[in-house]
Amino acid sequence: MKREEFKDNESLDLLKESGTNVLLTTIDDVINWGRKNSLWPLTFATSCCGIEMMAAGAPRHDFARFGMEVYRASPRQADVIVVAGTIVNKMAPVLKRLYDQMSEPKYVIAMGACAISGGPFFLNSYSVVKGVEHVIPVDVYVPGCPPRPEALLYGMLQLQRLIETQTIKSRKGRNLSHNDV
Amino acid sequence: MDNKQLEDFIRPLGEGLDVKTGKQFCEVTLPADKLHSFAQLMKENGQLKFNFLFCLTGVDYGDSLGVVYHLRSTEFNHTIVLKTKTSDRVNPVLDSVTDLWHTADFHEREVFDLLGIKFNNHPDLRRLFMEDSAGYPLRKDYVDEINIVTK
Numbered sequence: 001m002k003r004e005e006f007k008d009n010e011s012l013d014l015l016k017e018s019g020t021n022v023l024l025t026t027i028d029d030v031i032n033w034g035r036k037n038s039l040w041p042l043t044f045a046t047s048c049c050g051i052e053m054m055a056a057g058a059p060r061h062d063f064a065r066f067g068m069e070v071y072r073a074s075p076r077q078a079d080v081i082v083v084a085g086t087i088v089n090k091m092a093p094v095l096k097r098l099y100d101q102m103s104e105p106k107y108v109i110a111m112g113a114c115a116i117s118g119g120p121f122f123l124n125s126y127s128v129v130k131g132v133e134h135v136i137p138v139d140v141y142v143p144g145c146p147p148r149p150e151a152l153l154y155g156m157l158q159l160q161r162l163i164e165t166q167t168i169k170s171r172k173g174r175n176l177s178h179n180d181v
Numbered sequence: 182m183d184n185k186q187l188e189d190f191i192r193p194l195g196e197g198l199d200v201k202t203g204k205q206f207c208e209v210t211l212p213a214d215k216l217h218s219f220a221q222l223m224k225e226n227g228q229l230k231f232n233f234l235f236c237l238t239g240v241d242y243g244d245s246l247g248v249v250y251h252l253r254s255t256e257f258n259h260t261i262v263l264k265t266k267t268s269d270r271v272n273p274v275l276d277s278v279t280d281l282w283h284t285a286d287f288h289e290r291e292v293f294d295l296l297g298i299k300f301n302n303h304p305d306l307r308r309l310f311m312e313d314s315a316g317y318p319l320r321k322d323y324v325d326e327i328n329i330v331t332k
Contacts, residue, residue: 089328090310126318126328 037067042078047085049112056149086114217276234282239292295319
């Protein structure tokens with residue numbers, strides 16, 4: 001995504017500002033370039049958002065253009081987990097385990113109203129987790145019910161921008177995500 | 182048979198039946214103790230042959246708990262709805278229809294799981310989804326202050 005196409009650059013500039021030396025920044029740039037252009041998502045879909053996620057991967061929208069090349073069926077080979085759908089209390093431990101099995105660096109996208117807040121199941125539901133951030137830390141939220149594939153694509157591009165700001169100097173570093181908290 | 186013919190055919194078959202046609206199907210409301218024998222009649226009568234239980238639903242009416250059975254005949258292509266309820270909310274018990282339609286096995290387990298209605302003669306009445314300590318979450322008076330957000 002080009003810089004001028006995105007309106008809110010200040011927060012990312014702030015993250016990039018913290019002082020690192022020239023060598024590390026250069027290494028960072030190379031590593032981040034590699035990471036952001038080969039984001040492999042985990043095949044994980046629990047309801048209708050999963051259909052939109054599949055559509056985002058299919059030829060019409062084709063997010064392989066941006067390096068989200070291939071869905072991995074194993075969390076050990078995946079970089080990003082797109083929580084596409086409702087997470088119920090019974091599913092929550094499974095989701096946590098999947099997240100724990102992913103290798104660093106790992107990212108989470110909460111896709112759709114259910115993953116963000118419980119959505120239509122927020123009120124009067126005995127079984128639905130009210131927001132997936134209760135279980136695992138979320139990097140990017142993609143609202144919608146379900147979001148269009150374009151919206152997911154936009155969220156993935158935001159995640160790429162986020163990865164650009166990371167550094168290997170410290171694990172907390174300039175990372176916006178809560179991964180290391 | 183269409184709904185009107187079903188109504189006329191079924192009305193004389195038993196006492197205490199309330200037979201009327203609802204928005205879509207012919208509906209029969211009957212007391213709980215007659216449920217199993219009547220269901221068996223529905224299945225075995227040569228002119229009805231309701232051999233397919235396509236939906237079994239538990240309902241909390243507020244003052245009573247009940248079950249709704251949707252029956253269909255794959256031979257005559259007609260459909261009927263049986264409704265029954267019990268006013269005992271503490272220990273609600275109905276008869277199982279598992280011996281007539283095997284599909285009722287899991288349906289009744291689900292109703293037991295979520296509404297706490299017990300079924301006599303059910304082969305394996307265990308909780309389906311919930312923990313034993315969870316209570317019956319689909320009852321109107323169910324309270325769970327930790328998980329449930331109310332307005």
